Amino acid sequence: MAENxxxxxxxxxxxPYQGHINPFVNLALKIASKGFSITFVHFExxxxRLSKAHHLHCNKTQVDIFSEARESGLDIRYTTISDGFPLEFDRDANYEEFWGRVLHEFPSxxxxxxxxxxxxxxxxLHFLVADTVFSWPATIAEKYNLVNVSLWTEPALVFTLAYHVDLLIENGHFPCKVNNIHEEVNYVPGVKSISTRDLTGMSVSFGSFVHTSRQVIEEIAYGLLLSEVHFIWVVREGILSSSDTKIMPDGYEDxxxxxxxxxxxxxQIRVLSNPAVGGFLTHNGWNSTIESLWCGVPMICYPFLFDQPTNRKLVVNDWKCGISLCDGTSVDRKEVAEKIKSFMSGAPSKRFRQEANKVxxxxxxxxEVDGSSEKNFNQFIKDLKDKIQSGTSN
Known part of the structure; x- marks a missing residue:
């Protein structure tokens, strides 16, 4: 091993969610391309689940991606770690129990x-790259004198709101209110103004989210049918959820x-890159939002929870390259149909496409080679190497 x-x-x-995993995979490949060695650690x-999805649908897993990377000469290893639960444990239905153990027992x-x-x-020269959401990385990095890289996988606006959550609590704006009253929040440093309806939706349990989503899927499904547009609907049943319950209405496919x-x-990137695609009906996960913007595709936004309402705000209010699917808290198929028809019609469609192309x-x-992202990443790599060589943790 002396050669290392x-x-x-x-x-x-x-x-362990796809919205976090994808950026980590991309960062792993990018760092490896700079001559670093990588050990990518997946939850078991x-x-x-991904292996099961691969077997059913033949989509690439991280194992496939990293195998291809190794064949091209990159030094990437892949392994798994247990969260302490058996594989058959339903982590979605028992969301609070699962995260309670992840936060308190998983660090050991x-x-x-x-x-x-x-x-x-x-x-x-080992160093740690862990999700900012975790609370343990700094402690473990300090224990073993490792440099700690904290990766935030959501937009800067969400980070700023999370950083100043004490102000939101002090003013009664967090946890988010469950009623439909909208108030303007204009006291958070670095944020001009944001409505309470656009704040990160955290007082919702994942179990109730899954239940609610099944209730609204039928309205969205038949709204699409009434709109008379042509569409592709990707239904990821049982891929990153422990439930294999069929969620489409009976007979809908016919x-x-x-x-x-x-x-x-x-x-998704290949689909969005097709010039025939006129819009993307999305829950506004940050991965999907960025991929849609990368392809210049305007969005019809229907966020559920976590950072999604804030991402919707960026798309609709700030960048003006999309619309909200529903104006209220309920979903009605007729409203869905009218929104989609209007969105896809000539003048609005052209305007949204122009704004999406700007982004x-x-x-x-x-x-690009001299672009801001590439420059900043190269500077990050330089700073990281300097810190690792100096043996300074965190």
Whole structure:
């Protein structure tokens, strides 16, 4: 192992949801391309679900992606870690119990994993890359004198709101109010103004979210049918959820066979890149939002929880390249149909597409050789190497 002497080695651990996993995978590949060694650590149950999805739908898993990366010469290792629950435990239905253990018991598992990893190859210069949402990385990094890289996988606006959550609590704006009263929040440093309806939706349990989503899916489904547009609907049943319950209305696929294609998985970027796509009806997860903007596709927004309402605000209010699917708290198929018809009609469609293309241009320029993103990433790599070499943690 002496050949690894002095080589930086990242131990990467993400929150076990796709919206966090995707940025971690991309960062792993990017860091590896700079000559770093990577150990990508998946939750065991996520690996199991993704492997199952791969078997059913033949989509690539992280194992496939990293295998291809190794074949191209990148130094990436892949492994899993248990969260302490059996694989069959329903983490979605028992959301609070699951996260209670992740927050309080999982850190000791990470501690042991990091200890063994360092011991297995002491010649590497180990450092930690963990999700900002986790509370344990700084403690573990300090214990083993590791540099700690904290990766935030959501927009800066959401980070700012989370950072100043004490102000929101003080003013009675967090946890989010369950009624439909909208108030303007204009006291958060760095944020001009934001409505309470656009604040990160955290007082909602995942179990009730799943139940509610099944209630509204029928209205959205038949709203699409009434709108008479052609559509592709990707229904990821049982891929990152422990439930395999069929969520589409009975007989719906037969009703829309001349207008709609319902599939279990797709390469979202490839679909959005197709010039025939006129819009993207999305829950506004940050991955989907960025991918839609990257392809210049305007959005019809229907956020559920977490950062999604804030992401919707950015799309609709700030960048003006999308609309909200529903103005109220309920979903009605007739309203859905009218919104989609209006969105897809000539003048609005052209206007939204123009605004989406403005953002697309900014994103693409940022990733050019002399673009702001590439410059900042190269500076990050330089600073990271300096810190690792100096042996300074955090």
């Amino acid at each position: 002497r002095g080589k930086p080695h990242a131990i990467m651990i993400s929150v 149950f996520v690996h199991h 598992r990470v501690d042991e994993f990091v200890r063994k990893t360092i011991k297995s190859d002491p010649y590497l 009703e829309v066979k001349d207008k709609g294609l319902i599939i279990p998985w797709s390469n 697309k241009t900014i994103l693409h320029h940022a990733l």
